[in-house]
Amino acid sequence: MARVRGPETRLLFSMLRPERRAATGVLAVLLVALSLRLAMPALLGRFVDGAIAGRSIDALVQIAGMYVAAAVIAEALQLVVMWGSLHLSWRAGNRLRERLLRHALRLEMAWHGKHSPGQLIERIDGDVEALAIFFSNVLVHVLGNVVLMIAMLGVALFIDPRAGALLVLSAIAGGFVLIRLRAAAVPAREAEREANAQLYGDLEERLGGLEDLRANGAGRYAVHRLHVNSSRSWHAARRASFLGDGSYAVAAATFAAGSVATLALGFVLHDRGLLTVGQVLALFRYSEMLRQPLERIADQLKEFQKALAGARRASWMLATDPSITDGPLGAEALPDGALAVRFERVSFAYAADSEPAVRDIDLEVPAGSHLGVIGRTGSGKTTLGRLALRLWDVGEGRVTIGGVDVRELRQDVLRGRVAVVTQDVELFRASLRENLTIFGARAVSDDELTGVLRRVGLSTWLDAQPEGLDTQLEGSSSLSAGEAQLLAFARAFLADPSVVILDEASSRLDPKTESHITAAMQDLLAGRTAIIVAHRLATLDAVDTIAVVDDGRIVEHGPRDALAADADSRYGRLLRVADRRSIIDEVVQ
């Protein structure tokens, strides 16, 4: 707790700032509740002393009545405090969640390549959860309990300095034991959490791959792993319990010893006539009450570590500046209609120390023309599209769209004009409509949506969906791979793009389906510039030019017809190898 001025504490304060007023209010109510709690043992003492002194029944009933009232009001106020602190901690937590999500969305693909969605769930939700819990607890438990404890010790000192001093000593001893021993138990708790994470992580994977397991006769092996993991969890849980609950028990016993000592001292002081019976009773109750606030504070110390770690990670993430930032030019910089795409001496590597994915590429796709790109897996075909969309920035050279360097443009403008369809269709667990418009990013009417679905050949499929556009898509389980692909086409064309990049987009479609949508595709691609990456040559029958990529370089580029006719061209050779495809045409027809 020594460090006060790290970026993590700044983040905590920035979370708290908008909630200052609410927090002050909650704190005020809390103080009232606590002072009532504080009064209760004193009232009990007065009740006993009053009875011994022979005061009237009415007076005694009045004291007891005050006790009841204090208990009821304190409890009600405690609930109000809880309600208020929940409100403000959820507000603050959600504000931070949204800030983190927004920031992560701005970060470039290279960053996302290194951070899995699972990690981001942990960053955006898990860490913030710890922060928000801490946030509400600091207010209710830590601040409140510190105040309660100090006040309690103050009252005890006021009743009798010696007894008060004893209480202070026992609070220090108990607190020390509590904090030191609990710290010793932390690694064991961590190990327990680790063992459970391992167990659930393993189960998640095995259940996800259940068919693979069964089909490979490995079911018994999966059960064996569950046994191994459960046994680990059992040992870890018992060890953590021994250390954790053991340290708790030692602390509780220390406090109990403090209470017994207080009682003994009370006896001595009462014998000398320095304390009344009621005061001894009140002091004893105070000594018993000390334990709870200290426990809660010690609990929060652990949460505090977790929250600090979370805040640190969150502030790191927020401190990561996107390396791909908006250029100065807006929509007006680009002419309407199809746009030319040019790669000028472009070289690019995914990481500083890795082999370049593309080297010294010079390539022009005139506005409205269609380029086919072929080459072996890993030759750099996909990279071209990613650079045109500016998902990565080029290392050397430049990529222009409509004559403008993509780095000069605002990203939303660029991506409003360039669309991409890849082989991996990314669907959300949301309605069909939300999937097509990506949560309303495109303002499109339902008629337009059904229109596009019809054009890509999904109208029969759509008719079969009971709730039409409101059908919930559960990932891709309700769609075949080919249908998902068609949906991706529909999504891309809804944006009415000027440039379309199809990256192996039809590789999951069979030739018959592909030829079905080829007509639709030609229709959709008309008047747009297209870059079509494919390993099935038939896909490229209608393109204007062909580029052959090998090891990151363009090794051949020219009009398709000329290359097809040239017996020595690579494309020509590939075409002849593929000519056996007539076989399939025969069987399918």
Added chain:
Amino acid sequence: MSRPSTSRVIFRLLRSDWRSYVLAWFQWLCFHAAPLPVGWVLKLILDRLTDGSPGLPVVLLATLLGLEVARWSLFVSAAFQWHGAWVGWLTVPRVNVLSSLATGTGPAAGRLPGSSGEAVSRFRDDAQDLGLVLDVWLDVSASLLTSIVALTVIASIDRTAAVSVAVPVALALGLSAWLGPSLRRWRRAAREATAAVTSFIGDTFGSILAVKAGGAERAVDNAFTTLNLHRAKVSRTDQLGSELIRSLGYGTGEITIGVVLVLVAGAFQRGELSVGDIGLFASYVTVVASLPKWVGRLGAYQRQADVSVDRLGELMDGDRAAPVQQVTTYLRHGPPVPEHQPLVSDGLRQLDVRGLTVRHPTSGRGVEDVDLTVRGGELVVITGVVGAGKSTLLRGLLGLVTPLAGEVRWNGSVVADPSTFLVPPRVSYLPQVPRLFSETLSETILLGLPPDQLEDALWLACLEEDLQRMPAGADTLIGPRGLRLSGGQVQRAGAARALVRRPDLLVVDDLSSALDVETEMRLWERLRTAGTRTALLVSHRPHVLAIADRVIVLHEGRVVSDG
């Protein structure tokens, strides 16, 4: 099928290791009851304070200290014992359900809910819900017994006091029992809202390319805000509800002490009650007042367990009692090392499929009345357009979904349960997107087999060049679900996994989506010369069709050509 009640099911779970339950129960009972002697000694000490006898009551104070030390030692022992028992309660349903899913008969995967995350929550949350009932039984019974003793003692001292304790506690009990079920409903709503938020984050960043390419950042942000608002609302209700139950325990205690004071003021003032009695009331009231908290939880957990038992039962064909049947858990010493039965089979002469009709469970489409034959040594290819039912045909044939009609014959005899018969060493299946596990490459391929066939399988699957480029060869960690591998490598690792089992028949669902033609052809070449000779595969690659012995064309769920 009989439908045992939830309590019965949970009682059966208790019996699976009743010794540890009884031991835990007894220890917790002692711990719950510990405040009774402590309170009694305290009363004696306070009485000594007022009766004017001089000197410290050393023996009583030492007894008090000894009782406290004993009480907290008991706590450590009880907690230690309980944590082990708790893991045991969770393990029994998990082992039963996983065994049934992974090794039982029939199309098990169809029993799983949509996402694997949801499936895990059944293994985690639903199993815990069962355990929580066992736990709360323990607390309720111990707290009830202790409360009865405490009330009896109070009544023996003063009737009015006993009544004044019983009335507020009974009120709190009623409130608690009434609140319990809502509490679980709120908890469930909060869990669902949380799941919606986390899966939204996961989806967003899993589909980050689509989001970015679609320029949908702001729209995603807005959708996220809506989900967050809803979650904050339901979570607040949930948390406030839990606080209310807690407060019923603590607050009722304090209020009841006050009520007792009001009602016994007269008796106390007249000297019918001693200071020690007042002290005893105060400490015993705290014991009795914790009862409503436990009863509230009992109502909540029991109600929730109804749903959880159903949900676990669904994973086992709707049999509610099956998840809690007796099973060895091996918790203390770990499971025995599994024995490997040598993979031997009688070889495949002929596989016949007759009149097979299969429907896809969600889309309702499928194949109708399909006949096909694969003879030993043949390469048979199924082809057809998207949605023709190719994958569904393979899955129905292998028993991964239940066929509506038809039969499968292996070497002439009818296969009763394809899902457990058509597995290695007879058949290996390679799905379109194989699921790998986050361990080393060799582990995800072998899945528990001894490694003697690994080299061959890696070569057959054309992985040898990739291996040279990996930092630790076959011992390289491949990341969550094989994320560190390329799509083609994942598919070939899946192929290696199928081939290392030396099946008589290899069933493959379309390799072409992640493998280029050259690699795929090399793979088939190696397989035809050195590996499994018989294969049934889905493909529409001309090259593959060209090397096939027979091609079967599916169209709208029917065979339109075979030859």
